[in-house]
Amino acid sequence: MKTIILIAAILCTTLVHAQTIGKVTYLEGEVLVLKDSWSPINIGLGLTLDDQIRTGSESLLEIQWQNGKKITLEPSSTYAIKDIYSAEPNTKSNQSFSILARIRKVLTNDRQSVATEEAGVRRSEVRLEVRDTNKLYWKQPQPVHIADLYRTYESGKYTQAAGMAKSWLKQNPVHARKPAVLLLLSDAYIQLNNLKMAKATLAQFISEYPSDPMAKDAAALEQVL
Numbered sequence: 001m002k003t004i005i006l007i008a009a010i011l012c013t014t015l016v017h018a019q020t021i022g023k024v025t026y027l028e029g030e031v032l033v034l035k036d037s038w039s040p041i042n043i044g045l046g047l048t049l050d051d052q053i054r055t056g057s058e059s060l061l062e063i064q065w066q067n068g069k070k071i072t073l074e075p076s077s078t079y080a081i082k083d084i085y086s087a088e089p090n091t092k093s094n095q096s097f098s099i100l101a102r103i104r105k106v107l108t109n110d111r112q113s114v115a116t117e118e119a120g121v122r123r124s125e126v127r128l129e130v131r132d133t134n135k136l137y138w139k140q141p142q143p144v145h146i147a148d149l150y151r152t153y154e155s156g157k158y159t160q161a162a163g164m165a166k167s168w169l170k171q172n173p174v175h176a177r178k179p180a181v182l183l184l185l186s187d188a189y190i191q192l193n194n195l196k197m198a199k200a201t202l203a204q205f206i207s208e209y210p211s212d213p214m215a216k217d218a219a220a221l222e223q224v225l
Helices: 004-016 094-119 123-129 147-155 160-169 179-190 197-207 214-225
Strands: 024-028 029-035 036-041 052-055 060-065 070-073 078-080
Touching: 036 052, 052 060, 070 123, 094 179, 094 214, 147 160, 160 179, 179 197, 179 214, 197 214
Parallel strands: none
Antiparallel strands: 024 060, 029 036, 029 052, 052 078, 060 070
């Protein structure tokens, strides 16, 4: 009898993992999916909990879960579907909205400070520093400029902003603006519905800056995501 129950449990688990839980709804660039082996992904492909996805350096991928919720994956990343899948409705608590509002106020203040500093640079230098924020920064070898990062983020280009923020953090491992950029990156991930990476970024912020005035809000937000 125990053997029969065990077999039934294994079969149920196998069926759950083999069930299609979402599909690819938008694709740019090269993205691979691991089912039996790594192969190029296609729009409309069904995804299961056992699948893995690897995005290329110039790619963009959107997945829609069966409940209608969507997630966008940034370039140069590898994800297990079971780690990013969310079966919950696409809702956020009032607490998360209020915390995000405070975080965005901090970012607005920092952006204004950046703008003031940028205005102090000679006009000829400003012309050289301005980048085309429609371009994908992870394609380019030159340094990411903090003013460009804020412009991209505030224009709602969250996938590009996430890529730029990750590059900026690599280029500036020790910087006075690192806490703000970590908060920006976490919010970009939230807007992309990539809650796994949002929580990981918040956890990094809390670990590295436990005395920061926003540390308690970051910890609270991590708990409600």
